[in-house]
Amino acid sequence: MSASYEVRGDVAVITLNNPPVNGLGYETRRGLADGLARAEDDAAVKAVVITGAGKAFSGGADIKEFGSPKALAEPNLLSVIKMIETGSKPVVAAVHSVCMGGGLELALGCHYRVAAPGTNVALPEVKLGLLPGAGGTQRLPRAIGVEHALNMIVSGEPVKSELLAQAPGQKLFQKIIEGDLLEGAIAYAKEVSGQRPLPLVRDLKATHPNADGYFQFARNTVAAMAKNFPAPGRCVDCVEQAVKAKFEDGMRYEREAFTSLMFTPESKALRHAFFAERAASKIPDVPEDTPVREIKKLAVIGAGTMGGGIAMNFLNAGIPVVMLEMKQEALDKGLGIIRKNYEAQVKKGKLKQDKYEQRMSLLSTTLNYADLKDADMVIEAVFEDLGVKEKVFSTLDEVMKPGAILASNTSTLDMNRIASFTRRPQDVIGTHFFSPANVMKLLEVVRGEKTAKDVLATVMQLGKKIKKTCVVSGVCDGFIGNRMIEQYSRQAGFLLEEGATPAQVDKAVEKFGFAMGPFRMGDLAGNDIGWAIRKRRYVEKPHMRYSKTADLLCELGRYGQKTGAGWYDYVPGKRDAIPSKLVEEMIDKHRRELGITPRKISDEEIVHRLVYSLVNEGAKIVEEGIASKASDIDMVYLTGYGFPLHRGGPMCYADTQGLFNVVQTMKRFQKNPHDDATFWEPAPLLARLAAEGKSFS
Ligand SMILES: NC(=O)c1ccc[n+]([C@@H]2O[C@H](COP(=O)([O-])OP(=O)(O)OC[C@H]3O[C@@H](n4cnc5c(N)ncnc54)[C@H](O)[C@@H]3O)[C@@H](O)[C@H]2O)c1
Known part of the structure; x- marks a missing residue:
């Protein structure tokens, strides 16, 4: 007893x-x-x-x-x-x-x-x-x-x-x-x-x-x-x-x-999230008592947007960081941003002056790889270019001490290729932070084919220490989160072509509970980022149909808030998104060229097409073993993509709706001549669970 x-x-x-x-x-x-x-x-x-x-x-x-x-x-x-x-x-x-x-x-x-x-x-x-x-x-x-x-x-x-x-x-x-x-x-x-x-x-x-x-x-x-x-x-x-x-x-x-x-769905969602968070730290083939490597000092390569934020996580946890750049100016700039970030916290009373000084004293900078030799782990956050990553990783292979963990913050590149640039692929792993890296809770831990179990266990434990929610992802294009968001973005584009306006889509999704719909989000993050990705991606995947509306928008130079115009118009100095006549005309013209007669689209259809696109891709990700369980996908979306907590994540939401109903709805979407019928073929795992009357959980 x-x-x-x-x-x-x-x-x-x-x-x-x-x-x-x-x-x-x-x-x-x-x-x-x-x-x-x-x-x-x-x-x-x-x-x-x-x-x-x-x-x-x-x-x-x-x-x-x-x-x-x-x-x-x-x-x-x-x-x-x-x-x-x-x-x-x-x-x-x-x-x-x-x-x-x-x-x-x-x-x-x-x-x-x-x-x-x-x-x-x-x-x-x-x-x-x-x-x-x-x-x-x-x-x-x-x-x-x-x-x-x-x-x-x-x-x-x-x-x-x-x-x-x-x-x-x-x-x-x-x-x-x-x-x-x-x-x-x-x-x-x-x-x-x-x-x-x-x-x-x-x-x-x-x-x-x-x-x-x-x-x-x-x-x-x-x-x-x-x-x-x-x-x-x-x-x-x-x-x-x-x-x-x-x-x-x-x-x-x-x-x-x-x-x-x-019995409320909200309580079920919260309890689901509570258990999903615990479950995410458990990896089926990595026992909890797997010995971990000691990380007493960290190195960060690249002091840009991500490098600085990544470094702050470790300074906050009391772990010394050495940051390396190619040029002194870049180091100074990166250091300046970290300082400004901390100073803003001090001003708001969220950080004491002595704590701030103590954290900064843990940070050193260098232009010289030799200064990394005593670091127990390095996280690379340089330009997203395989050639650049190759140079960095082959150099790290030369200078880092044996047993050091070599991590990359890549968001799209093949981690197995990156590991192959070294003679120690077992020590290489992906640590995919989300921007701003010092704020966002999510850390996708990308397990390469050869990543050693103790390396994985160490990074999961370290992630906890820096207060992240860690979710393990296998290697695939976009890992868990971005691979799914691509389908969501494609649907958002199709909805415009078929008759919805950006404001209607955003409102429907925001009513569902997202903090921001896809178009307001695009304007905030910069529409040019997605443009650059699409240019590369859809050359590689010519069979994948997508809406060109976002490209047309970028061709007009409407990158979003930073250029004063995007899917919406903006008044200087304000962030209010004002529906744009010009964008409406642009979409209208595009529809005419495609020969599409616009129709009225319900909010329910908007939400289901966007959320179920996540669900279908998520089911494939689980089936392929990229994620070890559906609840991991929910954690990624709750902590990295602003999915409404009271819905418990896309897979939990699908369970709440009933997988049978989800499949029926997807089959209806398949009949839409302007959508992508192949995509809406229910993923085999989803189809099987629905047929057996089961759920993801
Ligand atoms: N920005 C994001 O939202 C985001 C989110 C997740 C992951 N990522 C990934 O993080 C990585 C960095 O992205 P970022 O947005 O911080 O880029 P960034 O351009 O802001 O910063 C990159 C920094 O790396 C430095 N650099 C480039 N080559 C170098 C080299 N050989 N040695 C040392 N320093 C070098 C540059 O001077 C620059 O300061 C990329 O792989 C990106 O895909 C970015």
């Missing part, structure tokens, strides 16, 4: 023991209930202390049990809390380190609570699209006041125990214990062992001097902040019940709200 029991003098101590964070899984709840029963039956026991072994009091629900019948098996958390509340002996929760979710709800069910300083206290359920389901919304407002409690419940963010204990009138912590927590808790338990009646948080009153006004204000604020998610609004409803209803009625209300949220 995952909780131990011992008696110290006349105090029983129940210690939760379910590593890593004492999740309240079935075995732990059983252990806890057994301990409480033993203490109740033992006349020599006068009081009980509940604490947690190792690195936490309790992190709440056991994620290993999520969605399984065990999660609900009796004794559930509500029943355990009831045992405490109806027991005859005082129970003291001794919390430390992590006291979250069900862990905090358990503590709130105890008669007394003592805490070690520095304990992170939170009700984070909202982050999974849920709310606390074991009384958290009813007891926390009674213990720390309505506003404080609602802030914690709606944000899910942790607050330190000592801060909570300082709040006037709070009843959450009776004592902050410096020094040995268990000794202190036992002493406290002895102190209160004779007190009767036993105090219960449920018997306190949650009040607010202007409840109606306050809850209206809270509701408005939450609606504006979390417009795609129902959970925060329901948190407000529940806390309002804590003020206005009897305790038992509030508990029933909370239970119903919890259960209904459990």
Whole structure:
């Protein structure tokens, strides 16, 4: 059983023991209930202390049990809390380190609570699209006041125990214990062992001097902040019940709200993303205990847009970086941009001056490859040209020490070719950062044919250290993310030819939840980038049909915001996208040349053509083994391409729609004479899953 029991003098101590964070899984709840029963039956026991072994009091629900019948098996958390509340002996929760979710709800069910300083206290359920389901919304407002409690419940963010204990009138912590927590808790338990009646948080009153006004204000604020998610609004409803209803009625209300949220697509999407992130770090044929190489110093080749951002990630993590360029001017320019970036953070109060100086002191620059010889890893971020990369990698092969990891930030080139420029392809790997590299969460880790397992394991671990979400991709054109976005862009072009306007497409996609539609995005990033890629790509793939509208736009010099005009018109100094008459005429003329009579296209068709193009290409990527699982694709799109979180990623969205329906829709698209019928042939994996009534997950 995952909780131990011992008696110290006349105090029983129940210690939760379910590593890593004492999740309240079935075995732990059983252990806890057994301990409480033993203490109740033992006349020599006068009081009980509940604490947690190792690195936490309790992190709440056991994620290993999520969605399984065990999660609900009796004794559930509500029943355990009831045992405490109806027991005859005082129970003291001794919390430390992590006291979250069900862990905090358990503590709130105890008669007394003592805490070690520095304990992170939170009700984070909202982050999974849920709310606390074991009384958290009813007891926390009674213990720390309505506003404080609602802030914690709606944000899910942790607050330190000592801060909570300082709040006037709070009843959450009776004592902050410096020094040995268990000794202190036992002493406290002895102190209160004779007190009767036993105090219960449920018997306190949650009040607010202007409840109606306050809850209206809270509701408005939450609606504006979390417009795609129902959970925060329901948190407000529940806390309002804590003020206005009897305790038992509030508990029933909370239970119903919890259960209904459990079945919302938004909560499913958030839970999917939560597990997908964990799953992404697991590579099927690379065991978790694979030894890793030590990375104490990093080298970056190229101090351009990406090189500078990449370097910042490592400086932020305290890893020294040496940056190499061909010319001093380029180094100075790159260094200047890094400085400016940090200085902007200092100005905004996000970075302390001494931290900034400390980070800059970890950075050195050079024009000389000999200065890289003590680096444990190098990341190349030079021009996207195979010839240039060849020179760089053959030089690195000469100068880098044995065992050093040689990485490339290429976004389109063949990593296996790049590895072949060295005599150590096993040490070569792709690290595909996204721009701006110091901001974007995603890191596509590109595994070459010969990349050694320990190199892969090292880079995955390093990625975590620099706070990236790492997803492994095999080698293919565009890797996972860009290979899929190409299909999305092609569809966006076809939609224009068939009758949609850029603004209509953007609006439909933005209503779906993307921060920006494809045309506003193109104007922001620069339409010339895609133009350059298309010139190369569609020479290589003449069979692949695409819409020439974007090329026509670029031929007009309309590269986007940077040239003051793109798919939209712009007023100098402003970023508002104004639909352009000229672009409309350009598209119209193009349609006439193609002999297409424009038709009205629904928003639903727009969204489905764009999102399902991602899904179909994604299915091929999984089938080819470029991605090891569909959820990896979702992580790429959630963290690198602004796919709406409440949809859970393209593959999760397809699951929500039902793969059978997705396939039917694709078959309809195949009949459209202006679209690419070959592309819309459902990928074999998708067709098979749909036929078997299965889903990607
Ligand atoms: N810009 C992006 O959005 C983005 C995103 C992901 C990946 N990438 C990839 O990152 C790499 C770099 O792109 P970027 O946008 O930073 O380019 P950039 O043009 O901004 O910077 C490249 C830098 O490399 C330097 N350089 C060129 N040849 C060199 C050599 N032989 N030795 C040392 N330095 C050399 C240049 O002086 C320049 O400062 C490319 O492979 C690109 O495909 C770019």
